[in-house]
Amino acid sequence: xxxxxxxxxxxxxxxxxxxxxxxxxxxxxxxxxxxxxxxxxxxxxxxxxxxxxxxxxxxxxxxxxxxxxxxxxxxxxxxxxxxxxxxxxxxxxxxxxxxxxxxxxxxxxxxxxxxxxxxxxxxxxxxxxxxxxxxxxxxxxxxxxxxxxxxxxxxxxxxxxxxxxxxx
Numbered sequence: 001x002x003x004x005x006x007x008x009x010x011x012x013x014x015x016x017x018x019x020x021x022x023x024x025x026x027x028x029x030x031x032x033x034x035x036x037x038x039x040x041x042x043x044x045x046x047x048x049x050x051x052x053x054x055x056x057x058x059x060x061x062x063x064x065x066x067x068x069x070x071x072x073x074x075x076x077x078x079x080x081x082x083x084x085x086x087x088x089x090x091x092x093x094x095x096x097x098x099x100x101x102x103x104x105x106x107x108x109x110x111x112x113x114x115x116x117x118x119x120x121x122x123x124x125x126x127x128x129x130x131x132x133x134x135x136x137x138x139x140x141x142x143x144x145x146x147x148x149x150x151x152x153x154x155x156x157x158x159x160x161x162x163x164x165x166x167x168x
Contacts, residue, residue, distance in 0.1 A: 019061035019084045022125045024071050026050060029063045032124050036104060037086075037097065037132075060086075073127030083121070083129030094118060095164035096133045102162075111156035115142040116149060118156050 023029040030050055033039045039052040048066055051059030061084070074080050088094045098120055101108065109129070110121035119133035121150055142150040 001073045018060050018062060019081075020064065021081075021084070021124075021128055022068035023063050023124075023128075024068055024073075025125070026063060026065050028115050028125045032106055033061060033063065036100065036106065038100075058161045068126075076127075081128065085087070085119075085131040085133060088132065089120065091161070093162050094120065094132065095161050097132055098158065098161055099165060111158055112158045113152075113154045113159075115152050115154075118161065120156070 003096065020030070026048065030041065030052075033042060039054060039061060040056075042051045042053050042056075044050050045064070051062050053060045055067050064072070088097065101120070101122065106122065108120055110119075113122070114120050114133075115136075117133045117135045119131050122130050122132070124130055134143055142152075150164045154163035
């Protein structure tokens with residue numbers, strides 16, 4: 001494998017299109033991603049897979065049981081996906097999903113302020129990590145003296161996030 005070829009940079013408009021997750025129980029996964037988080041089903045592939053999205057896109061998340069039906073979660077101490085990150089358009093949108101999670105008594109595994117973003121962390125029913133976050137406006141991102149980003153991990157003030165819902 002070539003070491004860090006500086007002759008090519010991925011185009012700035014490049015984005016991650018979707019994530020496809022192996023799940024043990026398709027209906028349970030749909031309850032989490034659709035009923036709780038609010039994604040919409042765009043299509044089923046028989047009774048073994050579903051594609052879900054936000055805003056009518058063909059799919060942001062694929063869920064399948066092709067090789068995982070009824071199986072236990074992957075080991076936390078092994079190679080694999082760390083988490084799926086779902087970005088919300090505004091801080092208020094993050095507050096809305098936080099409120100839904102809180103009212104459903106769905107447990108968080110963390111809540112962090114990263115300077116560039118604010119994030120909630122949780123696990124889906126199959127133990128897959130999920131990050132729900134919003135990006136601060138780029139001009140507010142903290143920078144080091146050399147101009148590079150100064151990202152950090154500090155506790156997120158959940159009361160302040162919840163207050164976002166009262167600011168109307």
